Amino acid sequence: MALLAAVGHPQRLRVIAGLSAGRVHVSELARRLGMSRPLLYLHLERLEKAGLVTGDLELSPDGKAMKYFELVPFDVHLTVDVVLAALRADEQEGLNDVQETPR
Amino acid sequence: MALLAAVGHPQRLRVIAGLSAGRVHVSELARRLGMSRPLLYLHLERLEKAGLVTGDLELSPDGKAMKYFELVPFDVHLTVDVVLAALRADEQEGLNDVQETPR
DNA sequence: CCCACCTGTCAGTCTCTACTTACAGGTGAA
DNA sequence: TTCACCTGTAAGTAGAGACTGACAGGTGGG
Known part of the structure; x- marks a missing residue:
């Protein structure tokens, strides 16, 4: 769904x-x-949440901090059933959010 | 891409x-x-353009016009290559749009 | 010290599109 | 004729989220 x-x-x-x-x-x-x-940060964030990319903060040889991103290999089979499952998962998530909020 | x-x-x-x-x-x-x-019309339109659903206007037995929609079975393999292809196709389309406007 | 790199984040703006209200038309039945 | 269905579209109005500019901080080198 996020994906x-x-x-x-x-x-x-x-x-x-x-x-x-x-x-x-x-x-x-x-x-x-x-x-x-x-803007790029924004999109990378969403892609990372969707599990499509990974970020990795590392120090280059000369001591500078560099955030490297790379693709996570993905192969999603998109069918009606997948859509239905995504919808159901989303509803569940919504319910959990409500339940988890109180502490 | 539209998909x-x-x-x-x-x-x-x-x-x-x-x-x-x-x-x-x-x-x-x-x-x-x-x-x-x-609103539903709007979404159906986009889904139809994406080739995910089909609309069919028919007359019911009692003569009323009814627009029936149904799912087109789909099974999209979503990979990096598919994404790259979609992007290239989109660029092509963009160029055509520019070319077709004059007339 | 100042400059050229880098990572992060926030508070705004602005655009796109999702969405609503309201219309015009057409059919069959009471 | 009026009512209850249906299809379609043309407005306009929120609202979400894409996007920008400006900030704070940290490192190495001239």
Whole structure:
């Protein structure tokens, strides 16, 4: 569900494409795609929640912090049953949210 | 691409779910899902363009016009390559749009 | 010290689209 | 004729979320 929503946006598809070549750090990727860094963060966040990419903060040899992202290989079989399951899962999640809020 | 965008919206997933039981006409479906008819039209239109559902206007035995919709069985393999292909196709489409406008 | 890199996050703006209300038309039955 | 169904579309109105600019912080090198 989060996955379907994540993949349903052209800009995010471009991010996926940008990562398909290999791991890149955020600033570099932003330059390549010609999009602002905060915006890229936003999309990366959603893609990460959907389980499509992984972020990894590491220190480069010269001591600078670099956040590298890379694609998680995925192969989703999209059928009616998958859609129904996603809907049900979403309803459940909604219920849990209500239950979990109190502490 | 249109497909990915179409499936990336909760409300449209509900429409798919509503049709999973079998063919229904628009007004009836709107009642079942508890959504306004014009809104349902909008979503059905997008789903139809994405090739996920088919509409069929027919006359019921008592002569009333009824628009029946039904699901088109689909099974999309969602992988990185599919995403890249969708992006390329979209760029092509964009170019054509520009070319076709003058006339 | 200042400059060039990098990571993060927040508070706004602005655009797109989801959504509603309201209309026009057509049929059959009481 | 009026009522209860149906299809379709053209407005306009919220509202979500995409997007920007500006900030704070941290490192290495000239």
